[in-house]
Amino acid sequence: MKKITSSEYFIAGSESFFADTAALLSNRVGVQLSSVSSPQSLACYQAKGTSSNLQLRLVLIPLANERLLGRLSWLDWRGVDHVCCYVDEAFDTLVMASDGVWKKQKKSAEELCLQEYESLVV
Numbered sequence: 330m331k332k333i334t335s336s337e338y339f340i341a342g343s344e345s346f347f348a349d350t351a352a353l354l355s356n357r358v359g360v361q362l363s364s365v366s367s368p369q370s371l372a373c374y375q376a377k378g379t380s381s382n383l384q385l386r387l388v389l390i391p392l393a394n395e396r397l398l399g400r401l402s403w404l405d406w407r408g409v410d411h412v413c414c415y416v417d418e419a420f421d422t423l424v425m426a427s428d429g430v431w432k433k434q435k436k437s438a439e440e441l442c443l444q445e446y447e448s449l450v451v
Contacts, residue, residue, distance in 0.1 A: 336371070336389060336397060338418035338419075339371055339387070339389060339397060339399055339418055340371065340372075342418060342419065342420045343371060343372045343387055343420075345420075346387075346416075346420050346438060346439070347362065347364075347372060347374055347385075349439050350362065350385065350438075350439045350442055350443070351374070353439050353440075353443055354376070354443060354446065357443060358443075358446070358447070358450075359378055360376050360377065360378045360446070361376075361377045361378050362374040362375070362376060362377070362385065363375050363377055365384065367384065367386060367404075369388060370386040370387060370388055371387045371388065371389055371399075372386070372387040373385070373386045373387070373404075374386075376403075376446070381405070381406070381449065381450050382405070382406040383403045383404065383405055383406075383446065383449060383450075384403065384404040385401065385402075385403055385413075385442060385446075386401070386402055386403075386404055386410075387399055387400070387401055388400045388402070390415075397418070398415055398416070398417065398423070398431070399415065399416040399417070399418075399420075400412060400415055400416075401413040401414055401415075401416060401438055401441075401442055402445075403442070403445055403446060403449055405449065411445055411448075411449060412445075413438070413441045413442040413444075413445040414434070414436075414438055414441040414442070415431070416438050417431075420438055421433050421434075422434040422436060422437065422438050422441060
């Protein structure tokens with residue numbers, strides 16, 4: 330049996346995450362997401378329907394024990410990354426606690442990405 334790698338879980342989960350996020354952005358702020366090619370990103374989507382030039386990116390970060398952490402962020406026109414949140418393979422949002430352990434957050438990745446988007450276009 331083929332062993333499924335952590336990155337394959339992220340690839341599978343990213344499809345539904347980006348579909349849900351695209352629907353949320355479209356419904357709440359009238360912005361469309363379209364897939365674009367971007368080096369160093371597992372997935373990258375350009376925001377259309379806005380004057381700002383923003384890209385929503387998923388980048389994987391290697392951790393100990395062959396695990397990966399996903400970073401979702403908006404890349405602005407200057408090349409500055411604005412982090413929305415960190416996610417695990419199931420796209421549960423994580424935050425690092427004071428003891429250095431990653432713990433689940435209550436807000437969804439979609440909501441956190443929308444929140445960060447709104448802070449950038451104001």
